[in-house]
Amino acid sequence: MRAALPRVLPVALLLVAITVLTVWIMADVGIVTPQRRPSYTALHGACWILFGAACLLVKRVPDRLVPAIVTIGAVVIGLAALTGQPNTSTDSARYNWDGIVQNAGISPYRYVPTDTALQPLRPQWLFPDGTPTDSGGLRCPGLRARPAEQVGAPGLVCTAINRPTVPTIYPPVAEALFAVARFFVPRAVAYSPTQVLGLVAVVATTLLLLRTLRSLDRDPRWAAAFAWCPFVTMEAIGNAHIDGSAAFFALAGTVLAVRGRALGAGALIGLGIATKFLPVLVVPPLLKRHPVRLAGAAVAVVVAVYVPHLIAAGDAVIGYLPGYLDEEGYDGGSRSALLSAVLPDTAATVGAAVLLLALAVVVLLRADPADPWAAQVLVIGGALVLASPRYAWYALLLVPFMAMSGRWEWFAAVILFSIPVIAGQPVPFRVGLLLVVVVVVTAGVLRRRRSLRTD
Known part of the structure; x- marks a missing residue:
């Protein structure tokens, strides 16, 4: 242990620094007003820099200590995010x-x-x-x-x-x-219960990543890319977005699918879909193996959890979803930043749907259900690029699958979606999305060339 200290200590110090900055953001900056925005942007940017350095230095940590330091980092940073109320989302x-x-x-x-x-x-x-x-x-x-x-x-x-x-x-x-x-709490308790729910989801996802990466003979250090990520901390815990729980269900379902347990996989993915709908994106790369059992279990779970509410509230269970889609510009076609530049009105929405469906079909035919992670990242990331949602936290589904696949280049999309939240300023989104595409394609080409040289 003493011999490992020089390798562990720098990472530990960086995690302590991230924790302190997280407390500063949550407890001192608080709700992000225009006056507090510069401080929030600077502190959040510093967290990203320290996070990048920690992910690089964790490569030097001995293998036997990696699970402990990744988990401890996730818990400590997550607890720091509980020191204040949600600051950029209501x-x-x-x-x-x-x-x-x-x-x-x-x-x-x-x-x-x-x-x-x-x-x-x-x-x-x-x-x-x-x-x-x-x-x-x-x-x-x-x-x-x-x-x-x-x-x-x-x-x-x-x-x-x-x-x-x-x-x-x-x-x-x-x-x-x-x-x-x-x-378990009285009504007078404010936002902390759902923040704690977010912390539980993040820690559970971290533990699942560590276990799955190791069982598949992959480097468990990749779990740090999720566990210590400032975006995950702020959106899943600080702002308590339920997308963190949906991502856990989607990841857990995929793990069971990889192990050949289609019914359990479908049930967990169904729970994810009935949490935030977006986990449906992880399904196409899994359907080549036992498609009826997996899809059937997912549909059965979704139907089962809706039935009690249908009995109690009738068609009101649809809620505000149609109004939300219209409000966000999906009905009118203005939401897809790339396609709305070249297609008129609702044609952009139709075009985005067609391209996403084509992508899903391609990965369904070509992806290996025993190793679906990269294909899932492609479908989730492709959906984010095509739909270009206004809310950064939709990308919470992407990050654990990035960790499983090692597709670090998709952090370009996470950062792009985070910039308006962090800086409070609109960004040239079309240009940003094009840059994301360039980064992803370039990284894919370089990875392919390296693989061919190795072979």
């Missing part, structure tokens, strides 16, 4: 509210948050008291709350929930996780 306000509603025995799809039928459930931190203005409006305290129209009674109410007058968009497994996260 999604977890809805998560916690939906959990509160469910624990009161009410379907989260039945009422919108501002419905007066749920007024007895409203905690002050989500629905603070406002001050009436002379113009008939409502002035809300703090930085999170905004006035919204009540449903079921006239007037306004202050709430920290975004889109408070529309139904929830989240699928049943996500809703179940929200309810579990809130079950």
